[in-house]
Amino acid sequence: MVGQVLCSEATHKTSGAKEGYINALSHIFVSTGRWFLVVQDPTTRSSDEVTPPRAGLINVIFDRPVIPPNTGNAIRMCAGAGASLHLAGPLGFNFDEKNVKRAGLDYHDLADVTQHANFHEAFMALPKSRIFAFSAHADVWHTDIEYQPGDVLLFGPEPTGLAEEVLTHPRITQQVRIPMLPGRRSMNLSNAAAVATYEAWRQFGFPGGE
Numbered sequence: 602m603v604g605q606v607l608c609s610e611a612t613h614k615t616s617g618a619k620e621g622y623i624n625a626l627s628h629i630f631v632s633t634g635r636w637f638l639v640v641q642d643p644t645t646r647s648s649d650e651v652t653p654p655r656a657g658l659i660n661v662i663f664d665r666p667v668i669p670p671n672t673g674n675a676i677r678m679c680a681g682a683g684a685s686l687h688l689a690g691p692l693g694f695n696f697d698e699k700n701v702k703r704a705g706l707d708y709h710d711l712a713d714v715t716q717h718a719n720f721h722e723a724f725m726a727l728p729k730s731r732i733f734a735f736s737a738h739a740d741v742w743h744t745d746i747e748y749q750p751g752d753v754l755l756f757g758p759e760p761t762g763l764a765e766e767v768l769t770h771p772r773i774t775q776q777v778r779i780p781m782l783p784g785r786r787s788m789n790l791s792n793a794a795a796v797a798t799y800e801a802w803r804q805f806g807f808p809g810g811e
Contacts, residue, residue, distance in 0.1 A: 659684040667693030674791035679712035731774040739776035748801040
């Protein structure tokens with residue numbers, strides 16, 4: 602069944618229910634303190650078949666991630682900041698790997714997470730959003746951007762970063778980088794996503810935060 606809601610506010614603390622459905626997980630979202638698990642038939646799921654319940658204040662896209670704990674950490678980070686996480690395939694791991702679950706999916710306040718077949722589909726799912734591509738070779742710092750609700754923060758796979766075809770895509774609004782000391786190659790993916798997400802959220806005044 603496509604888009605079946607498995608758990609609601611009344612059952613979200615039942616660990617057995619969560620574990621029972623975790624291997625079929627393909628889409629997660631949180632709304633007003635409630636979390637839901639929504640599964641789709643893997644032969645039919647696509648980004649345009651399931652509509653998220655709300656547009657993300659901040660959208661984070663991981664293009665072809667390969668290290669499970671980084672994605673798990675990002676899920677938990679996005680839950681904390683109210684951001685939406687988009688995973689553009691092909692993924693370098695199975696989404697039900699224990700490292701992903703350990704890092705993020707055992708956290709009861711789950712983020713809005715959507716899988717897409719590739720970065721093209723991820724971009725199409727966010728047609729009106731500005732897209733900021735993070736690259737160690739960019740000239741503009743991420744703090745120089747005045748972020749707007751709905752903006753996309755785009756990150757490439759570990760350890761290569763975004764491919765040239767992504768960086769030069771016409772949907773890219775600006776390439777940006779997170780400043781580092783000289784001689785350092787790059788930041789950890791989930792750390793970089795956290796730095797960028799919280800900068801955008803800070804500019805918005807941390808709405809909903811406490």
